[in-house]
Amino acid sequence: MTRRRTHVEALSTIGALGTLVGLAGFLFAPNAQAQRGGGRRMSSPPPQQQQASAHTDADEEEPPAPRTEPEIAPPSDPLALSPDVKDRIGTDYAGGPASAEGSFERRRWFPYYEERQGDYRLRMLPPFFVEQTRGMADPSQALYGIPKHEDTQGIYGLLYYRRRSLKLDVDTLFPAFWSVRDNDAHTLVAGPFVHREAPGENDNWFAPFYFQGARKDGGYFHMPLLLTTSHSNPASAFALVGPYFRSRSGTDVSMGVAPFYFHGDNGNLEGSRSTYSLVPPLLYYHGEHESDGTSTTVAGPVYVQTSPKADVFDILPLYYHIHGKPESGGLIEEHTTLFPFYHYGQDPDKSLFILPGYYRRVSRTSDTMLSLVYSHITGRGGATTLDAAGPVVPLVWNYRDRDMGVHTTAVAPFYYVSDSPLGHDWLTPLVGRFESYGDSRTWWIFPTFTIASSTHGWENDFHPLIYVGRNEDASHTVIAPVFWDFANAKGRQTVGFPLYWRFAEGQDDSVVQVAANTVYTQKRVAGGLDWQFHLLPIFSYGESPTGHFWNLFFGLAGYSRDGDSSQVRAFWIPFNSGGAAPQKAASR
Numbered sequence: 390m391t392r393r394r395t396h397v398e399a400l401s402t403i404g405a406l407g408t409l410v411g412l413a414g415f416l417f418a419p420n421a422q423a424q425r426g427g428g429r430r431m432s433s434p435p436p437q438q439q440q441a442s443a444h445t446d447a448d449e450e451e452p453p454a455p456r457t458e459p460e461i462a463p464p465s466d467p468l469a470l471s472p473d474v475k476d477r478i479g480t481d482y483a484g485g486p487a488s489a490e491g492s493f494e495r496r497r498w499f500p501y502y503e504e505r506q507g508d509y510r511l512r513m514l515p516p517f518f519v520e521q522t523r524g525m526a527d528p529s530q531a532l533y534g535i536p537k538h539e540d541t542q543g544i545y546g547l548l549y550y551r552r553r554s555l556k557l558d559v560d561t562l563f564p565a566f567w568s569v570r571d572n573d574a575h576t577l578v579a580g581p582f583v584h585r586e587a588p589g590e591n592d593n594w595f596a597p598f599y600f601q602g603a604r605k606d607g608g609y610f611h612m613p614l615l616l617t618t619s620h621s622n623p624a625s626a627f628a629l630v631g632p633y634f635r636s637r638s639g640t641d642v643s644m645g646v647a648p649f650y651f652h653g654d655n656g657n658l659e660g661s662r663s664t665y666s667l668v669p670p671l672l673y674y675h676g677e678h679e680s681d682g683t684s685t686t687v688a689g690p691v692y693v694q695t696s697p698k699a700d701v702f703d704i705l706p707l708y709y710h711i712h713g714k715p716e717s718g719g720l721i722e723e724h725t726t727l728f729p730f731y732h733y734g735q736d737p738d739k740s741l742f743i744l745p746g747y748y749r750r751v752s753r754t755s756d757t758m759l760s761l762v763y764s765h766i767t768g769r770g771g772a773t774t775l776d777a778a779g780p781v782v783p784l785v786w787n788y789r790d791r792d793m794g795v796h797t798t799a800v801a802p803f804y805y806v807s808d809s810p811l812g813h814d815w816l817t818p819l820v821g822r823f824e825s826y827g828d829s830r831t832w833w834i835f836p837t838f839t840i841a842s843s844t845h846g847w848e849n850d851f852h853p854l855i856y857v858g859r860n861e862d863a864s865h866t867v868i869a870p871v872f873w874d875f876a877n878a879k880g881r882q883t884v885g886f887p888l889y890w891r892f893a894e895g896q897d898d899s900v901v902q903v904a905a906n907t908v909y910t911q912k913r914v915a916g917g918l919d920w921q922f923h924l925l926p927i928f929s930y931g932e933s934p935t936g937h938f939w940n941l942f943f944g945l946a947g948y949s950r951d952g953d954s955s956q957v958r959a960f961w962i963p964f965n966s967g968g969a970a971p972q973k974a975a976s977r
Contacts, residue, residue, distance in 0.1 A: 491527060512543075519544045 470478075491507030503512045510522045520543030542552035542559075552559040558570040567578035574587035583594035589605040600611040607622035619628035626637040635644040640656030651667040657679070665676035674687040683696040694701040698719030700712045706728065713722035713736070724734035732743040739752040748759040756767045762782070766775040772792045778785040779801070786799035797807040805816040812825040821833040829843035837852035848858030856867040863877040873884045880894040890903040898913040911920035916934030923929045929940040933951075940947035940958070947958035955966045 489523075517546055 489507040489509035493506045494504065496503040501512075501514050503510070505511075505525075508523055508525045508527045510525055512518070512520045520541065522539060522541040524539040538555040540552075540554040542550070542554075544550050548563045550559060550561040550563065556572050558568075560566070560568040565580050567576065569576040574585065576585040577583070581594075581596045583592065583596070585592040585602075590603060592600075592602040594600050598612065598614060600609070602609050604622075607620070607626070609618075609620040611618045615631070617630045620626065621637075624639065626635075628635045632647050632649075633645070634647065635642070637643075640658075641654070642656060643651070643653040645651035645667075648669055651669075652665065654664045655662060657663070660679060662679040663677065665674070667674045672687065672689045675685070677684040681696065683694065686693040690705045692701070692703040692705060696719075697717040698714055699722070700714070702710045702712075709724070709726040709728070711722065711724040711734075713719040715721045720736050722734070722736035724732075726732040726734075730745065732741065734741045739750065742749045746761045748757070750757045754768065754770045756765070758765045761780065762778065764775070764777040767773070769792070773790045774788070776785075776787040783803070784799070784801040786797065786801065786805075788797040789795065793809065795807070795809040797805075799805040802818060805814070805821075807814045812823070814823045815821060816823075816833070819835045823831045823833075827844075829841065831839060831841040833839050837850075839848070839850045839852070841848045841850075841858075846858060846860040848856070848860075850856045850858075854869050856865065856869075858865055863875075865876075866872070866874040871886050873882070873886075875882050878895065880892070880896075882893075883889070883891040888905050891900070892902075893900045898911065898918070900909065900911045902909040906925045908923040908925065909921070911918055913919075914934065919931075919933040921929065921931035926942060929938075929943070931938050936949065936951035938947065938949040944958045944961040944963075949956045949958075957964045957966050
């Protein structure tokens with residue numbers, strides 16, 4: 390059966406090849422009829438063609454060579470696509486040889502099994518031996534582009550895997566041993582040991598204690614148990630060995646021994662270099678910036694900073710000193726402070742001098758001098774002046790503003806007077822008068838009387854007990870803490886604490902009044918007033934535009950009328966005495 394199948398497959402293959410060759414010859418031949426039958430005789434042409442043929446034969450010196458059918462070999466890889474075609478139509482083809490072609494053979498000797506087709510072979514002796522091979526020597530390799538290099542892989546003895554190919558060699562004794570060759574890269578794994586070699590790089594590991602690798606442009610090194618790690622490449626690098634570290638990013642480098650020492654340098658060689666050093670246990674810091682020419686140093690309480698414009702030297706918190714550098718663009722300035730005893734500073738715009746009990750500041754437009762005995766202030770270029778004596782002696786005050794026409798003089802606590810275009814004020818320990826021309830006037834009389842009047846009203850007060858006054862359409866009267874009365878166009882509130890309370894609203898003539906145990910309320914409604922009077926808890930009486938009511942003890946006995954309806958109450962029980970029940974009266 391196998392032999393018959395082999396013959397049939399061979400005949401089918403030969404027949405297919407013959408058909409393909411014949412079809413190609415038919416398509417590519419210049420004259421299709423010349424390809425028919427090989428040496429078969431052709432039928433006679435028409436007379437016109439015979440004459441043309443006679444002239445042609447006469448012109449030709451020798452007959453043309455016989456035509457033969459072209460021989461077209463099958464493509465080396467029928468499924469191969471050019472890069473342009475792949476980019477245009479896309480493909481999921483990932484490479485690898487084509488399917489096996491040729492006759493199929495199979496052998497069985499239980500438990501051994503083997504099959505072969507073309508360059509393909511599979512051998513098995515389950516479960517100890519499984520092996521597959523492609524690229525074996527076979528005539529079909531020349532026809533179908535089958536690889537000429539053998540690719541053999543197999544599992545032997547359950548734990549051993551072996552592969553041999555042109556680009557990949559593998560030997561694996563699971564799980565302890567691995568040997569892999571991938572093109573020019575070689576990897577060897579033996580338990581915790583790993584070694585890898587490739588062009589321009591290598592790796593060596595002894596997990597978990599040691600990891601090392603090298604590359605063309607850097608590498609790495611790690612020893613976790615010793616807190617040691619490093620890696621580097623052209624752009625950056627980092628190294629850590631216990632408390633020591635070093636980090637590089639481009640030209641910027643930082644390093645140190647934590648927490649004792651830190652240093653950094655940006656490595657800029659184009660005029661922007663910056664460096665720093667920090668020693669925390671010594672409270673020491675030093676930094677430099679090339680771009681602005683500054684440097685800063687801190688050593689304990691000492692602070693030093695230099696720049697092209699000024700130098701600073703401080704001993705915190707007692708001594709401070711600044712020195713300007715006008716020769717390099719700074720100000721002509723000098724400032725020195727010995728806290729809290731002394732300060733002196735000057736620059737082109739001002740100067741400042743301070744001693745305990747003395748202050749002097751001079752600027753382009755002002756001069757201020759303050760002391761315990763005498764003070765003098767000049768402002769706005771001399772437009773304002775102030776002279777004061779004190780506070781050791783009674784304070785004497787003399788202020789003048791020539792631009793505003795203001796002049797103030799005081800001898801505290803005996804006399805005060807102030808004149809200006811807006812008014813005149815004077816004050817003594819017993820009486821005082823404050824006037825704003827054409828607007829208001831206020832008198833103060835010892836100990837706490839004030840009498841004030843203005844274009845809007847008046848007010849007389851005896852602080853903090855009595856306040857009486859009027860402002861436009863509002864008035865108030867207060868006799869603390871027993872009487873308050875406030876009135877305006879919207880209403881009036883009056884309280885005679887604690888027996889009398891009256892609140893009135895002008896919009897609807899509503900009134901709520903409480904006097905001892907009496908309550909009176911009123912409110913304007915359609916047709917007139919609705920009012921009630923209660924003598925608590927004995928008697929109540931009220932009227933509305935449509936009726937009236939009265940009650941004894943809140944309804945023990947009572948009567949209500951609302952229009953044509955009326956109601957009588959006895960023992961707080963209502964009885965309708967005519968018409969519908971009066972809704973308003975019943976609710977009172």
